[in-house]
Amino acid sequence: MSTTINSFNGDQQQSSSSPDVGDLEKHYIDAKAFILSATTKDGINLYDHLAHCISQLLTDQPREATDLVEDISKTIKSETTPTQHDTLRDRPAPDSEHCLAAEQKPLFEKVDHNEELDDEALQSPLPHILEQAYYFEQAGIGLGKDESYRIWLALKQLADKGQIDKLRFWGKIFGTQKNYFIAEAEQNVDDETDENELHEEAHISDDNRHPNEEEMDGEEDMLPKSNYKPPPVVPKEERGTGVNKYTYYVCNHPGGVWVKLPIVTPAQISQARLIKHYFTGDLNKEITSYPAYSGTERNYLRAQIARISATSSVSPAGKFKFSEEEEETEDEGARESYQENEDFKGATLSELLDEELNGWVHHVQYILPQGRTKWWNPGENVDKEEEENEEEEEMKAETEEIEPEQGPPLLTPIGADAEIQTTKAWTARISSHLIPQYACAFVRSNLWPGSYAFARGAVWENIYVGFGHKYATSDYGPELPPLPANEYSDGPEIGEAEDPSPEEEAKARAAEEQAADEGEEEEAEEEIDNEDDDN
Amino acid sequence: MGIEAKDFSLDLDLLAYSGIVFSPEQRAALQTSLVILKEQYKFKTIHLWGKILGITEDYYIIQGRQKDELKDRQFLYSLDCINWNMLTPPGDEAKELTPQCQGRFTGDPSHDFDVTKYTVSNEDTEEENIEEYKSQLREEERLAATLWKIEQDAIIIPRGSYVLQPNGNVERNRTFEGLTVTESGKLSNYFHFREPITLQQKSLIHRATLDKSLHFLDTIDEDVPKGWSVQYERGSGLVQIRSLKWPGMAFFHIPETNRYGSLYCGVGEENKDLPFML
Numbered sequence: 160m161s162t163t164i165n166s167f168n169g170d171q172q173q174s175s176s177s178p179d180v181g182d183l184e185k186h187y188i189d190a191k192a193f194i195l196s197a198t199t200k201d202g203i204n205l206y207d208h209l210a211h212c213i214s215q216l217l218t219d220q221p222r223e224a225t226d227l228v229e230d231i232s233k234t235i236k237s238e239t240t241p242t243q244h245d246t247l248r249d250r251p252a253p254d255s256e257h258c259l260a261a262e263q264k265p266l267f268e269k270v271d272h273n274e275e276l277d278d279e280a281l282q283s284p285l286p287h288i289l290e291q292a293y294y295f296e297q298a299g300i301g302l303g304k305d306e307s308y309r310i311w312l313a314l315k316q317l318a319d320k321g322q323i324d325k326l327r328f329w330g331k332i333f334g335t336q337k338n339y340f341i342a343e344a345e346q347n348v349d350d351e352t353d354e355n356e357l358h359e360e361a362h363i364s365d366d367n368r369h370p371n372e373e374e375m376d377g378e379e380d381m382l383p384k385s386n387y388k389p390p391p392v393v394p395k396e397e398r399g400t401g402v403n404k405y406t407y408y409v410c411n412h413p414g415g416v417w418v419k420l421p422i423v424t425p426a427q428i429s430q431a432r433l434i435k436h437y438f439t440g441d442l443n444k445e446i447t448s449y450p451a452y453s454g455t456e457r458n459y460l461r462a463q464i465a466r467i468s469a470t471s472s473v474s475p476a477g478k479f480k481f482s483e484e485e486e487e488t489e490d491e492g493a494r495e496s497y498q499e500n501e502d503f504k505g506a507t508l509s510e511l512l513d514e515e516l517n518g519w520v521h522h523v524q525y526i527l528p529q530g531r532t533k534w535w536n537p538g539e540n541v542d543k544e545e546e547e548n549e550e551e552e553e554m555k556a557e558t559e560e561i562e563p564e565q566g567p568p569l570l571t572p573i574g575a576d577a578e579i580q581t582t583k584a585w586t587a588r589i590s591s592h593l594i595p596q597y598a599c600a601f602v603r604s605n606l607w608p609g610s611y612a613f614a615r616g617a618v619w620e621n622i623y624v625g626f627g628h629k630y631a632t633s634d635y636g637p638e639l640p641p642l643p644a645n646e647y648s649d650g651p652e653i654g655e656a657e658d659p660s661p662e663e664e665a666k667a668r669a670a671e672e673q674a675a676d677e678g679e680e681e682e683a684e685e686e687i688d689n690e691d692d693d694n
Numbered sequence: 695m696g697i698e699a700k701d702f703s704l705d706l707d708l709l710a711y712s713g714i715v716f717s718p719e720q721r722a723a724l725q726t727s728l729v730i731l732k733e734q735y736k737f738k739t740i741h742l743w744g745k746i747l748g749i750t751e752d753y754y755i756i757q758g759r760q761k762d763e764l765k766d767r768q769f770l771y772s773l774d775c776i777n778w779n780m781l782t783p784p785g786d787e788a789k790e791l792t793p794q795c796q797g798r799f800t801g802d803p804s805h806d807f808d809v810t811k812y813t814v815s816n817e818d819t820e821e822e823n824i825e826e827y828k829s830q831l832r833e834e835e836r837l838a839a840t841l842w843k844i845e846q847d848a849i850i851i852p853r854g855s856y857v858l859q860p861n862g863n864v865e866r867n868r869t870f871e872g873l874t875v876t877e878s879g880k881l882s883n884y885f886h887f888r889e890p891i892t893l894q895q896k897s898l899i900h901r902a903t904l905d906k907s908l909h910f911l912d913t914i915d916e917d918v919p920k921g922w923s924v925q926y927e928r929g930s931g932l933v934q935i936r937s938l939k940w941p942g943m944a945f946f947h948i949p950e951t952n953r954y955g956s957l958y959c960g961v962g963e964e965n966k967d968l969p970f971m972l
Contacts, residue, residue, distance in 0.1 A: 229860075230869040256929030297717045299752075303710025331713065333936060335923040335972075437923075437938060437971045448970075582749050582798050591719050592774075605749065605798065608941075608961055609713065624713035626941050632796050635967040 203239055211235050263414035266312040284326040284344075285311075285318045291328075291620045294613045297590035298601035300624055302331060309413035314342055317408060317417050322346055329407065329464070330609075330623030337440025341464060342408045342417065346399075391537050393425040393529055401524065401532035402428065402465045409460070411440060418442060420461045425530025427454055431462035435628055435635045449637045463627045465526065471610035472523040472621050473573055473585075473602060475506040479522055481570070497522065497569060505616035511600035512587050516574035519585070519602055519612070525566030534563045579606055580632050606630055696741025696757050697955040699728040705946070705955045706742075711927045711934055712944035714744075714959040723775035724754070731756060731770060731778060739763065739866075744942075744958030746837065751801025753837060755958075763856065764864035764889065769841055773801065784839035791831045792839035799962050803834040840962045846888050847964075848937040850914055852947050852954050853883045858910045867908075872950040878933045881915035881922055884945075892916055919969050939968055 197205035212232050221227050288311040295301035302310070310328055318326050325345035332339045396403050408417040434448040442457040452459060480500040510518040524532035567575060576584035584606050590613075591598040599615035609625020647653075659667065697705045702725055706716060716724065724742055732740040737758030746753040751773045760766035769781040784792075791809045813825045857867040877883045892912045893901070904910075914922060921939035926932065930949065937943035942960020947953070965971075 227868065230867075234869060255926060256931045259929035296715055297719075299715055299717050299720070300713060301710065301715045302713065303707055303715070305707075306711060333712070333923070335938065337925065435967055435971055580797060582800075586749055590717060593719060603747070608747070628941075630961070635970060637970055 203236065208232070208235065208239075211239075259412070259414075263309065266309065266316065266414050283315075283318055284323050285315055286327050286620075288314065288328055290618070291613075291622075294590075294599050294601075294615060294618065294620070295611065295622055297599055298588075298603075298611055298613050299590075300603075300609075300611045300622060302624065306413065310340060313340070313410065313413040313415075313417070317342055317344070327620070328622070329468075330625075332438055332460070332463075332623070332625065332627040334438035334440030337411045339409045339411065339438065339440065339460065340413060343405045343468075344408060345404075346406050393531060393535055393537075395422065395424040396531055396533070398422050402469070402526060402530075404523075405468075407461065407464055409442070418457075420457060420464070423458070423461045423465050427452075427458050427462045428465060428526060428530035429528070431459055431466065433638055434459075438627060449640070460627075466629070467607050467610060467623055467627070468523050469526045469532075471604040471607050471612075471623065472521065473519045473612045474522045474621075475503075475511060475614045475619055476518050476520045476570075476572065477503050477506060478617075478619065479520075479570060503617060505618075506614060508589065508595070508598070508600050511602075511614055512589055513574075515572075516583070516585055516587055516602070517572040518600075519573045519587075519614075520570045521567070521573060522570060524569055527564040527566050529564055532566075534565070536563065573602070576606075579630065696743040697957060699725070699732065699740050699742070701953065701955070702728065702742065705953065706957075708932060708946045708948075708953075709944055709955075709957050711932070711946070712936060714942075714944055714957050716745075720754070720775050724756075727772070727775060727778060728756065731758065735768070735770075737768075741955075742957065743769070743841075744960075746799055746840070746958075746962040747960065748799040748801030753799065753801070755841065761865070762863040763866065764887070767845075769838070771803075771837065779803075781834070781838050781841070784835060784842050787829075788831060788835040788839040789842065791829065792836050792843065793964065793966075795831055795836055799837070800833060803832075803837070805833040807831045807833065807836060837962070843964065844940055844943065844958060846886075848940040848943040848958070849887045849956065850884045850935065850945055851887045851911075852878070853885060853913075854908050855952070855954060856885075856887070857907050859907075864910075870952045872952055872954075873947065875930045875949045878947055878949045879924055879926065881920075881924060882913050884914045884935065885911035886914055887911065919972060921965075921968050938971070939965055941965055 191206075194206045194209070195204065212228070212235055215231055215235065216224055216228075288307055289304070292301050292304060292307035301307065314326060314328060317323070323344045323346055327343050329341040329343040332341065398406065403422040407420040409420060410417050430450065430452050433450055434446070434452060436446055436448050436452075436459065438456060438460060442455065442460070444456045446452040446454075446456060446459055477500060479497040481497050506518055512518070526532055527534055529535065573585050578584060582605055584604065586603045586605060587600065588603070589595060589598050589600055599613050601611060601613040604610035606629060607623070607625070608630050610621070610623045612621045613619060697709075703721060706714075706721065728740050728742065731737070735758050738761055739759050741757045741759070743755040743757040745755060754772045754775050756770045756772075756778065758768045758770065770778040771781050772778045791811065794811055795807050795809050797807065807830065809829055809831050811827050811829060813827075814822065815825065816822050852870075852873050854873075855867055855870045856864050859865055872878075873883055888911070890910065890912050893910070921937055923936045923938055925934050925936075927934050933947045933949060935945040935947075937945075940958065940960065943956065943958045945954070945956035
């Protein structure tokens with residue numbers, strides 16, 4: 160402050176010829192009076208404000224004080240201005256950070272182990288998530304150490320419930336409101352089916368029955384019957400087989416409740432192929448799309464998981480082999496099961512990084528266009544119905560011609576995957592060029608961006624982190640609505656007659672009267688005839 | 695926006711919630727490169743911007759900025775995080791052709807894409823005819839145009855984190871103390887970090903009420919369709935905003951601190967199906 164006053168004084172000295180001390184004093188007092196009197200409506204005094212700013216600068220002594228002057232002035236102003244209290248004040252939101260911490264705390268609580276670390280505890284189906292996370296990090300994907308550990312704890316919680324033979328972390332799907340963490344479990348097939356599924360089945364059969372009932376108590380005036388027959392519903396694959404081989408559990412955040420997803424039906428898979436929709440994070444949300452999706456987000460999620468798993472679950476070649484018994488019965492069609500190859504010592508990097516991509520194989524069955532992994536012949540079904548209605552022999556002839564859909568068999572090298580236009584379906588890389596002796600190999604799906612697999616020695620794993628949509632080179636357009644039906648052809652029977660004009664009416668009336676005059680007698684006879692008819 | 699070199703490794707961990715992860719080797723290499731490049735090109739600040747996944751190679755992108763962080767930006771790209779090339783700003787033709795270009799980035803900057811462009815004349819009349827021309831687009835130009843487009847659509851900053859200085863420069867606000875938890879969940883508190891477009895179309899009365907040094911950009915809640923997903927991670931301790939228009943663009947902000955940043959890690963293609971997907 161002192162410097163400014165000095166220069167101010169200096170200016171004064173130059174301008175005024177006589178350096179009068181009293182004059183100078185006067186100038187000083189004038190200036191100070193002005194500064195003191197400059198007061199805003201809010202009651203901020205310029206003098207106080209300046210003093211405040213300068214004392215702030217002197218106490219803080221920031222390095223770039225010149226640049227910060229405006230900001231300091233602004234903050235001080237906003238602090239001293241009395242805040243305008245609104246009658247509607249923001250209610251402080253419940254501290255969700257605290258809620259979450261409280262929810263996740265049980266994950267960290269140690270369960271009392273009465274027994275020492277016995278064999279059973281060591282044979283838990285829980286995978287080594289952190290080791291996998293380390294390799295995924297090398298591959299440039301993953302969820303970070305912190306979150307991975309929480310997921311691990313959450314998976315442990317799931318595994319401790321029992322009933323699970325094998326468990327792995329499938330991946331994370333981003334939603335617009337919340338995300339899904341997905342665990343894949345292999346369970347005993349003889350597990351009782353969930354109540355939900357039973358409900359659903361009951362619901363579906365209700366729907367089917369409904370139209371029939373309506374027909375039964377239809378009115379006397381029968382509406383024309385449609386001769387359209389819906390195509391037969393493709394039966395779903397039971398839990399433990401085909402697309403429902405694994406059971407999936409989802410939660411919105413580690414520590415949340417694991418929700419078991421229902422089994423997927425072929426129709427849900429085929430419909431999911433027609434639509435593209437962001438997940439919201441709410442399992443019960445209805446999906447607004449065209450064509451309409453039958454089911455809630457939980458079914459759509461399950462269908463997308465099945466599609467992603469089928470295309471992008473890969474393992475190093477040689478890890479799995481077909482069991483010998485199966486090999487004998489090879490003629491039966493595609494082999495469905497395989498077993499772990501105990502002689503597998505791990506694939507070498509050069510095999511895994513092979514340009515033809517023969518070092519990796521699919522270990523999940525391909526989903527046919529029908530929505531099943533094993534083709535179901537609609538013809539067989541018709542045969543049974545045949546006995547009931549014999550008229551449909553033509554239909555039978557048609558269905559017999561259907562060629563069974565076929566997909567690539569299990570354990571096919573990924574190099575044989577169909578290309579996306581001109582790009583390969585997979586990209587194989589090494590995690591480090593600088594230290595290749597400790598690097599792992601990884602593949603990335605180009606068809607389902609976000610799907611990765613790594614392998615190093617005998618360790619390998621798949622993960623999916625993404626929005627859950629397939630890559631397409633062309634833009635998506637929803638299926639067009641069906642064409643409008645043809646108009647009913649106009650005929651004389653439905654044509655509207657023109658109203659007669661007054662002249663015509665008069666003419667008709669005249670003719671009528673004439674006729675009445677002429678045939679009064681006849682009419683009398685007719686009337687009698689009519690009466691006879693009525694009786 | 696990117697991630698600034700000084701908080702590099704801390705901030706990178708926060709974006710792992712969106713699945714964006716760099717391997718330890720890449721992190722180390724990038725950190726070294728950031729320091730060297732900043733010195734070499736005399737940038738005021740330098741940011742890791744993201745990566746574009748190609749078929750054979752990935753592009754790592756770094757952005758350097760001069761005094762005015764809104765206008766003076768430059769991109770550098772690399773295939774191995776060590777050798778960097780300057781990316782020239784895209785020409786008008788590249789900008790026009792890129793949205794029509796099909797197929798993934800290959801990882802070879804000199805690769806040529808065949809692009810078919812259609813122009814419709816006399817639309818909706820009887821003489822409507824569609825002309826078709828074929829032209830070529832080099833991958834490097836496509837990369838530049840794609841980055842430019844992403845900057846236009848999906849780079850965001852929290853309100854108040856940058857200020858318009860009296861001399862017209864846009865600089866980082868050193869007194870920014872972060873958005874509160876409630877504020878950080880609202881899209882109206884985030885700005886597109888690009889030259890304003892919709893702000894100019896607002897009425898004068900509306901603009902007069904705005905704080906000129908803070909509110910000089912477009913807010914993202916006015917985007918049509920609303921292509922943003924805001925989520926709290928770790929309770930409310932971390933906000934993640936993901937672009938639905940450019941899947942792979944993720945932004946984070948820790949409420950009540952001045953830590954924020956964003957990275958892009960994706961295939962470099964716009965999600966044109968967005969209107970059908972909400």
